[in-house]
Amino acid sequence: MKIASFNVNGVKGRLPRLLEWLDEARPDVACLQEIKTGDATFPAREVEAAGYGAVWHGQRMHHGVAILARGEAPKEIRRGLPGDDADSQARYLEAHTRGLRVASVYLPNGNPQPGPKFDYKLAWFERLIEHARTLVGDDVVLAGDFNVVPTNLDIYNPWPWRFDAVMQPRTRDAYRRLLEQGWIDSTRHLHPDERIYTFWFNADAFRRNAGFRMDFLLLSPSLASRMMRADVDVAHRGRDKPSDHTPVWVELAPGSGA
């Protein structure tokens, strides 16, 4: 069973790339971020024609997350994180599919730093940590764009980006505390020493392979023994009109209930 995450940077403009990737990669579950469209304008018909059921949490112009499942409709469990009723940004969606609880996560970018956007990022991260604590005992995948570069192995060159929100000690500390609950960064776990990137700032940065690793598939401890392979579909970043992120995926062995 293949679980994937893909920050599409606009699901409508990216539809040809998305449908092509679904056809080629055939993920069983695909979590999308930055769909950048409202609930009424998500291209559900096209996604369904590609063989995927979907749930989505849209927002006009910005953010927005979705969960796709091949051949079935995911059952939505929650949209938005608990802890702040005034937070109207669409960055979290949780659904049940294929015997798992799957969350599509789009953590705030947080730039410029310092400032209110960085404060929002840290507060959002704390709410994610609190909610994740309630999930870590089940079969759960937290998949998404976490907007954090966990270590200097996860970026081509930390120096030019040392003031960026994704590099800050407080951002990294929040991510470390999330993982301390027991979550497994599957890509890093299976490739402990490799330089692996999932985001490139622009086409020139991609040519130089000057990337960041910020998209993760975090597995709850109960799924650890089912982890088989993990990789990044790097080639999709080099195609026509690509997203700035590239898909990441992990393959799980069938569970006892599947």
Next chain:
DNA sequence: ATGCCATGTATTACATGA
């Protein structure tokens, strides 16, 4: 230290992204 760029929405301009 960074959006020259891309995206979407609504108008030729703005907000967002990392």
